[in-house]
Amino acid sequence: MSKSGRVFITGYGIITSIGKNAEENLQSLVDQRHGYGDIDILKTAHSHDLRCCEIKITDEELRRLSGGTGSGLTRTTLLGLTALREAVHHAGLSAQDLTKSGLLSSTTTGGIREFEHDFFNILDLERHGDFEQFADTAIPGDHSERLASQVGIHNYVATLSTACSSAANAIMQGAALIRSGRLECALCGGSEALSKFTINGFNALMILDNEHCRPFDATRRGLNLGEGAAYLVLESEARVERLKKKPLAVLAGAGNANDAYHPTASSPDGTGALKAMRLALSHGGVDAADVNYVNAHGTATENNDLSEGTGLKRLFADNLPPFNSTKPYTGHTLAAAGSIEAVYSILALQHGMVWPSLNFNTPIPELGIRPVTKLERNMSIRNVLSNSFGFGGNTSSLLISAV
Known part of the structure; x- marks a missing residue:
């Protein structure tokens, strides 16, 4: 990639079950403190038998934390707004900057949490009430439009929904828009709230573990769901140089592939994972030997970990760099996982640390x-691969490098 085509990361914001901002998330990772436990905020019959990584903040508290105003703000939107405002502040973006920026946000189910709660009221055309504000919120793009309106972005707004690779693809697409000259600044990531629909759906697929998940362990039995949001601020090199900004990292490369093996399962030989990682490295002009850390997708399902692990072995052979999965900390946050773990990858670069993959034996x-x-400290980390793999074999890998 030529110098003129570089895309810099200048800010980030995050909220998960282990912290309501980047500082709290970092401290929880260092302390090896996870968010796994009973479901208290969402009302579900599975609150004790299908434990998740739930953010222990009510919707009312989230509204105050995020500064959200107006009607129709779902939990997905409020989580996203909390992370988005932190990212804007971290990057030092002004209101005028935002009017010229783009927003690329991702989710799998949008505001279906509120929609399912008021479903029968919404169906009854003769009934009226506060529930009507959530009539359209199950549409994935609704949260993006509301986020953009809340922070004053009107230039470019897009929604990506490619299952668990969604936020990684939003970051990838935002970078592509910057390289093409269509944008100078893009805010990219995803937001996801727990819902009955999600919990019951994954339970029907029989890939939830009723114990704390164990990525890459021989005894793994499935994933734990989580909720959260994260956004990166991407800026062009020309803008960074013009404003004399100090970037945090470089989005050096990205790769997306689809092995088309199965509607939900990954290919057992790791074809999609391998291709996505190879594309990211090729795009960034980095050799596999120069990767210092891999933030694996690592869902702790039997199929995913075997497939991803096979892809890692095929790529790195006997020189596999330190890798982990952070999903025992946050749960699998679905569409938001790619941006949450991109933030963790940047934190690894900044602090020279890799956090332990919990529960591995x-x-x-x-x-x-x-x-x-x-916990590994004082590491020399220059290049990180962050993997996010979705249903249908949609595999994405981000190459995040030191400046």
Whole structure:
């Protein structure tokens, strides 16, 4: 990639079950404090038997935290707004900057949490009340439009929904718009709230673990769901130089592939994972040997971890760099996972740390690989691969590098 085509990361914002901002998330990772437990805020029959990583903040508290105003603001939107405002502040963007920026946000179910709660009221055309504000919120794009309106972005607004690779693809697409000259600044990421629809759907697929998940462990039985949001601020090199800004990192490369193996499962030979990682490295002009850390997708499902692990072994052979999965901390936040873990990747670069993959004991027999199991400090990290793989074989990998 030529110098003129570089895309810099100048800010980020995040909220998860382990922290309501970047500082709290970092401290929880260092302290190895997870968000796994009973479901208290969402009312569901599975509050104790299908435990998740829920953010213990009510919608009313989220509204105050995010500064959201007006009607129709779902939990997905409020989570997104909390992270988005932190990212805007972190990057030092003004109101005028935002009018010229783009927003690319992702979600899988949007505001279906509120829609399912008021479903029968909404169906009854003779009934009226406060519930009507949520009539359209199950549309994934609704949250993006509301986020953009709340912060004053009107130039470019888009929604991406490619399952668990969504936020990574939003970041990838935002970078492409900057390189093409259509935007100088893009705010990219995703937001996801827990809902009955999501919990019951994944339970029907029989890939939820009723115990704390164990990525890349031989005893893994499934994932734990989570909720959260994160956004990166991407800026062109020309804008960064003109404003004399100090970037945090470079989005050096990105790759997206689709192995088209199965509607929900990943290919057992890791074809999609391997291709996405190779594309990201090729795009960034970085050799596999120069990757210092991999933030794996690592859902702790039998299929995903075997497939991703196989892809990692095929790419790195006997030189697999330190890798982990942070999903035992936050749960699987679905569409938001790619941007949440991109923030964690930047934190790893900034602080020279890799956090332990919780609950790991026994390697997968077919792979024999071991994620990081203790806090690693004072590491020299220049290049990070952050993987996000979705249903239908939609695989994405981001290459985030030091400036």
